[in-house]
Amino acid sequence: MLIFEHARPGRVNHAQQPPRVDGIDDIPPALRRKRRPLLPEVSELQTVRHYTRLSQKNFAIDTHFYPLGSCTMKYNPRACNTLAMLEGFLARHPAAPDALSQGFLACMYELQEILKDVTGMQAVSLAPMAGAQGEFAGMAMIRAYHDARGDHGRNEVLVPDAAHGTNPATAVMCGYKVREIPTDANGDVDLAALEAAVGPQTAGLMLTNPSTLGVFERRIQAISRTVHEAGGLLYYDGANLNAILGEVRPGDMGFDVIHMNLHKTFSTPHGGGGPGAGPVGVNQRLVPYLPVPRVAREGERYRLLDQRDCPETIGRLSAFMGNAGILLRAYVYARLLGREGMHRVADFATLNANYMMVELKKRGFDLAYPQRRATHEFIVSLKKQAKELGVSAMDFAKRLLDLGFHAPTTYFPLLVPECLLIEPTETETKEEIDAFVEAMAQILAEARDEPETVKTAPHTLPVKRLDDVRAARQLDLVWRPGEQEHD
Amino acid sequence: MLIFEHARPGRVNHAQQPPRVDGIDDIPPALRRKRRPLLPEVSELQTVRHYTRLSQKNFAIDTHFYPLGSCTMKYNPRACNTLAMLEGFLARHPAAPDALSQGFLACMYELQEILKDVTGMQAVSLAPMAGAQGEFAGMAMIRAYHDARGDHGRNEVLVPDAAHGTNPATAVMCGYKVREIPTDANGDVDLAALEAAVGPQTAGLMLTNPSTLGVFERRIQAISRTVHEAGGLLYYDGANLNAILGEVRPGDMGFDVIHMNLHKTFSTPHGGGGPGAGPVGVNQRLVPYLPVPRVAREGERYRLLDQRDCPETIGRLSAFMGNAGILLRAYVYARLLGREGMHRVADFATLNANYMMVELKKRGFDLAYPQRRATHEFIVSLKKQAKELGVSAMDFAKRLLDLGFHAPTTYFPLLVPECLLIEPTETETKEEIDAFVEAMAQILAEARDEPETVKTAPHTLPVKRLDDVRAARQLDLVWRPGEQEHD
Amino acid sequence: MPFIPHTPADIEAMLEAIGAPDIDALFDEIPAELKSEALRAIPDGLNEMQVARLMRERAARDGTPLCFAGGGAYEHHIPAAVWELTTRGEFYSAYTPYQAEASQGTLQVIYEYQTMMASLTGLDVSNASLYDGASALAEAVLMAVRANRKSKSRRILMPRTVHPAYRQTTDTIVRNQGISLELLDYHRTGGHIDPASLPAQPGDFAALVIPQPNFFGVLEEVDALTDWAHSHGALVIAVVNPMSLALLSPPGEWGQQGADIAVGDGQPLGIPLSSGGPYFGFACCKQALVRQLPGRIVGRTVDLDGRPGFTLTLQAREQHIRRSKATSNICTNQGLLVTAATLYMSLMGPEGLARTAAACHRNTRVLLERLKALGLEPLFQRPLFHEAAVGLPRNAAEVVETLAGEGIVAGIDLAADYPELGPALLVCATETKTEADLERYTHALAACLDAEGERPC
């Protein structure tokens, strides 16, 4: 039932009503609203009950193992939430004067320093509000760099075919053409193809390493050389940073600019889709172009730098300073981990992934890159099962839900057919991984013995499999009063 | 699965570990613990996931209609929780000096004043930690009163047979004998029996009005006269205060002492069994005996009164000042309601109960007192159904769970066979009540057409009907390592 | 090793299953010369107790000042239920609802949110959020350029009454695609875009942006502006404060045909100030433009048994399907804030929202009366919503600094963005302000201005 269906005309939640005041008479009638908006008229209890019950229809890290590849669904420490929601932080207006901002700015400054260290970059801006905006900032800086040097012919960005969709989409938003670079049979970038593709038109290459294929790009130094020699810059998509935190630093691999997904590697919550935070780090040559605001320390005082301080900046990416409350959570997380904790993230994320990979292999699953180590994630291909048993990766995914596990990422990356991209993360136990492997084995057996069970899964969730085609064909995006009630 | 079954030896939740210190060498080995306690060795994520999932196995006001008679399960405003948990309140040590306590004490003082007003009493102590402790305080004061007057022969307390179990249990804890007074056919106290029972041995009468039969005791003035003329005092069990808040005041009915269940009428949470708060109010003659501490206002300052200030007090009931954080929640609730809001509580609680009562009657249910108005609650007897269809009140209760409603109170009060004591409370909507009535009607139909469905209910909950007999016979009260794992 | 559950026995068993001697061996594909040394700038880990102490001290250092600043971020009362529920693990720690069957909670919340926002803006559809109001405006501009079939222009008319940071953000985001923002100046005493001042021959342009209320808090002549734009073949992008829409004409009803797109920041709907974020951008549009709308959209459909359910839909607009041809690169959005806003709107209802908006309006008017009594006049004469630019006899930055010392955020200094106005503050008094607060503010301001000459305010 929708919240609107709980509503009754004239029902008012009195505890939330400010006293009625008169005096909007100075607003000309033509500018005033004529009909009330369709907001629900419900009691506070109805609201609380409705949304509490809705929440229970979700899987979440707090309720289920969530091995969603590329998404790094690890434990979001509760302290990060509690401490970012302290009254002093919540009450701070974004335009508060410096004298009333030193506590907050100290956290932000120190976070910048921490991120510089883990990435091996020279400077960091916390401005971008998610990974994709970090990518945008990065590519815009690359463009600003070429422009500043009068190098105007570079209109093409290279992107491996395994890349996340945001990479090509970002390049286009920055006014670039995209050229895809193929992947070789081992999951590495096809170096010959790259060499053939680079040229004076190359603005840069966007790469994530480890790649979204769950393997580490071994020839990263050669790639870096190739691109740099052609005059391009190297962009690092930091979505997979969890795999190498404290092990290898993108700056040391030769990247010029990087974004981080704090909502992945720094364990800020995903919130059912967001918010995130996508800080960017750059090496020396891109520092002038970093997006504003940035936090500077001047003696004992912290202050925000803006366009006036950084005349070559690519500019602002938001009205204020990005997702500040998320940055606070990441800061708390970083302080909890500390130096040693950072080093261990990649160690145990990698241990879990490799362990799960070999266990699944033992149970008869095909790995996309059986010769390779897993990084923090790896790919299983169900191509054989799809062909022989008619049971798709999607069917596996849905059936996993029945067995109490969130599904891995399906059908991404696009180049591996019927794939599951699986990322257990470092915060899960061996027992949980073992249970997941058992569940996968059970489904494989079901796919043989009772394929209908798998193909019509899920069976135990609030709804059965949903009709996506109908959703797109018969668009129903907002509720209208008078529609039939439903459950 | 139990939290212990998630544990593994050596698993440590590092974020919560203080640094290891040495230096317990000054504690003699004989006084030290030899084996570690059986606390789970689990990660923070395991803890969060385990208890989040457990919580989802509960019904609660925030998830379900909960018409549990005598318990007043109304909406617990979220603001009461948020505001009672403000840092300044949580951080206050119970022995904090007055200078660091004025904010808290102001709330407590004002709460005392509010409770005096709604009960019509002369003074209030907030000390008791639940209804039963309030009852104890009240009966101890009655005893102290008789003792102070040298009236030592009064060793008997009168309790109607409809009374809540805490009433006779309390009387005994205060060293009294209990004599039960029968109820007449209309649900009123049998006045003749009362008259016959009172005498020089009567310390007092414990009464709740409206009674637990869901009706208002109409001859309360006669009852009061009878008891007082015999030299006894009148105790008011305030568990049902929600029925009359702002309508009638116990003080005006002639009661000498009253407890209130703030976790009912003042909507503090039940928390899965507690905590509550059971302040007591008294008329003039019992003021000296009130339990300590109490809050006094002296000019602009508030301070706590203890034994030294109140030499005739019955004493302390807890180490500090009762369930302070619950009292804060009740205070917030009272301020949100305000004067008018208080008056309306009883109005709408009564409206809901009477409406539901007539609707159930229309659907063929038998009321325990069909001639009477419902108060904030009322009783349905399923005696006929039990006899004719073999379906008990318990079966109805369990089947209601399947249909998404918490069950009403069953088999209480004891004198009505196969009863359901139903209290919808003022915070529920007409739609919710209508849906409950529909569900009851559905079960009645099922009881005729497919009685097994009802008798073996519930069917949709995390467990089916539990074996209480086995629980009591084969006591299993703590888990021991090595026991078989279970779901 | 905070948050890592492995026991020594686990590690051993896992390495044995893998066939690796130690964890380091798992990184053997990484060229040895790349392996990093110990991190340096990162302090030792603290336990939660220690971090909590640190954060409490820092939060306390910034205090909870009395805030009269607005400028796109407004202090409103937020019902306790909003965040007690929003931070429930099932909302807080869930991912994007790609597995619809396991995400009906989040999906239904978004569907309800879409319904509320569409109704609030008077438009047909809403997406599931963008990052913030400023970046939402940028997306709206890109959308308008794509969607305007009458014009192939990459020019956008952008009033100077649009929030300066919104304009800057939009410029950052759209300029790389060759889109130019052409500024329209405001009426010096009205503080609005005077429809009479609009060029009769504006040339080809893709869209006109109309802020309501505008950055100065002033109400624009939205009907005339909308009709003017449409009559020149341009689309209309409304930038609105959703709280104001409880009182003001919704974009969908502006002029003859209504605005085409409405965006803005959802912060006033239950989101704490929190140093500027996370907030959320909203974007609504006419049905005809839905396939150009960026970001996620939730649709209602049915399951195998024909029962209703919710799912992400029209994904062919998005980067994960369409890659370089997507309507935007946005992926992670501001989901949790959408949950909070949905709860907020549900708790307030239409009456609560209308009363709140009216109380803000009134408090700001009362504040302006009080400031007038100090001799401080609003710079603009036209009706306003809940914010106003006020002229000062001296440097606003100094005033702001002095009042900060008394725990007051005095407002926003307009010097950098609107030097032509002379010393001026943008002030705002929302429904949270009491008479005593207004008194405290005007008193402190008067004292500061009186002290003129003696010390730097």
Place this chain on the structure above:
Amino acid sequence: MPFIPHTPADIEAMLEAIGAPDIDALFDEIPAELKSEALRAIPDGLNEMQVARLMRERAARDGTPLCFAGGGAYEHHIPAAVWELTTRGEFYSAYTPYQAEASQGTLQVIYEYQTMMASLTGLDVSNASLYDGASALAEAVLMAVRANRKSKSRRILMPRTVHPAYRQTTDTIVRNQGISLELLDYHRTGGHIDPASLPAQPGDFAALVIPQPNFFGVLEEVDALTDWAHSHGALVIAVVNPMSLALLSPPGEWGQQGADIAVGDGQPLGIPLSSGGPYFGFACCKQALVRQLPGRIVGRTVDLDGRPGFTLTLQAREQHIRRSKATSNICTNQGLLVTAATLYMSLMGPEGLARTAAACHRNTRVLLERLKALGLEPLFQRPLFHEAAVGLPRNAAEVVETLAGEGIVAGIDLAADYPELGPALLVCATETKTEADLERYTHALAACLDAEGERPC
């Protein structure tokens, strides 16, 4: 009408169904002369925004002082997860789990809690909580009197080293049943009950109460005391701080046979100070006494399908079944605090609890060293847990007041309860205290004592 959802149409329809002209008519059975007038002392209702403002101001007035007071309520770090989860609606707003099938969450939490507490105390069983430590002691006394089959005595031996408020509370609750508490004095330099001082012929008594650590923070000779009591046919009631049990011998292992009953306050296990409550009392005992245990108890059983589940059990002990013959009148207990404590113990684990207890112990020892340097000596020489009585050269009340002015809670003045000790403070430094905190405290104390003579401290 906050929280009342009725629309005018609802009211009309409902009254019509009932057949009543108005709501007042529903009260027609109440004698007219009893109807109350308008309430007077109750202020007008405020909306949540207004109440929130009021409460924030009041909470801020009391501040967050640096606390060195213990005396039964201890400041410990509480992991954020404890209360973020405990206040989830499903725990917070549920009733007593009478409908077991709809309450498996709460019931399993209690079963796990019972297991943890039984293990911590070294006893066989635990109940599901009592109100607080003090009233739990009273219940333990009543229980011992009922349960002691060797003695029919109503005398209880009660050391003066038991918390004074616990003794007072126990007296309030048990004296009406003719039970007397006979005080045992403490050793003046040991601060403990000297086993050698115990009477050889104590007469018949039902139980001896043994506090560990005792009110002065001092450790008692629990083995000797236990054996002495048992050798005289009495039961042993332990009053323990559950945090200390991470380090100290559990009551079930005291002496030859172990204590019979252990009670105490669970506050140290994740419950905020919160002005003294809500905390929770715990009660554990030997299996043989389980039917005398007051309060609720959860048992594990099976459902119709044979699957395990949890339910309230042994209800025949309780008032709602046994009425005047119940083991206690307790009904509502402290369920939510039990949830918090279970989460706390689960988050800390055995190692965390042991380390916390050790850190408290160490900090208090360091504090005592620092106080010695000021010339302030502990009054007692025996080993202690995390609290100590310290003699002062002047009135403790004045010291407490002066330090309050600096935002420090200096400790607990012992004058009222132990006048024989002269001016003395009971001080406590838990794991939350840093070196800087100890420094701040000793510095303020030194300044206050130095100022002696000049002003009233």
